[in-house]
Amino acid sequence: MSEIAELRIVGTISAIRRSLPVAKHYILWHQAPVRPCMNALDQLWRTHPSDREQLRPYVEKARAYRNECGCSMGAAFFSASILILIIRSAVFHFAVNGRWFMAIVQAIGMMLGAAILGKLLGIGVARIRLLLLYRDLQNRYRVQGG
Numbered sequence: 541m542s543e544i545a546e547l548r549i550v551g552t553i554s555a556i557r558r559s560l561p562v563a564k565h566y567i568l569w570h571q572a573p574v575r576p577c578m579n580a581l582d583q584l585w586r587t588h589p590s591d592r593e594q595l596r597p598y599v600e601k602a603r604a605y606r607n608e609c610g611c612s613m614g615a616a617f618f619s620a621s622i623l624i625l626i627i628r629s630a631v632f633h634f635a636v637n638g639r640w641f642m643a644i645v646q647a648i649g650m651m652l653g654a655a656i657l658g659k660l661l662g663i664g665v666a667r668i669r670l671l672l673l674y675r676d677l678q679n680r681y682r683v684q685g686g
Contacts, residue, residue: 580677588681598677605670610662617658621651 581602584595625647 580674580681584677584681598673601673602670605666605673608663608666610659610666613662613665614655614659617661618651618655621654625650 581595581599585592585599588595629643
C-alpha cells in the first residue's frame with residue numbers, strides 16, 4: 541500500500557471524527573453509533589498496521605454510512621406516494637363535488653410526509669448499519685471504541 545493511500549484513509553478517519561461536534565443539530569440517536577465506530581477504526585488503524593488492507597472496507601463502509609443523508613429512500617417514498625395518489629384518484633375520485641382544494645392540500649401533505657418519513661428512515665437505517673459495523677469490529681478484533 542502506498543503512503544498516499546494510507547494518508548488518505550487516516551485523513552478520512554480524522555475528517556469524520558472532526559465533523560462529529562459540528563453535527564450537534566442531529567438527534568442524539570442519530571450520532572450515537574458514529575463516535576465509537578470511528579474511535580474503534582482509528583484504534584485498529586494504529587495498532588494493526590499489517591491488517592490495513594482488511595480494514596479498508598470497514599473505513600469505506602463507515603464513511604458511506606456516516607455520510608448517508610436518506611435522500612434515496614426519501615425519493616422512493618415520494619415516488620410511491622405519487623403512485624398511491626394516482627391510483628387513489630383513479631379509483632375513488634376524491635376531487636369530485638367541488639372538493640378540489642382539499643384534495644390538493646391532502647395530496648401535497650401526503651407527498652411531503654412520505655418524503656420526510658423516507659428521509660428519516662434512510663438516516664436511521666444508515667445509523668443502524670454503522671452500529672452493526674461497530675459490533676462486527678468489536679467481535680472480529682476485540683476492540684473497545686469510545
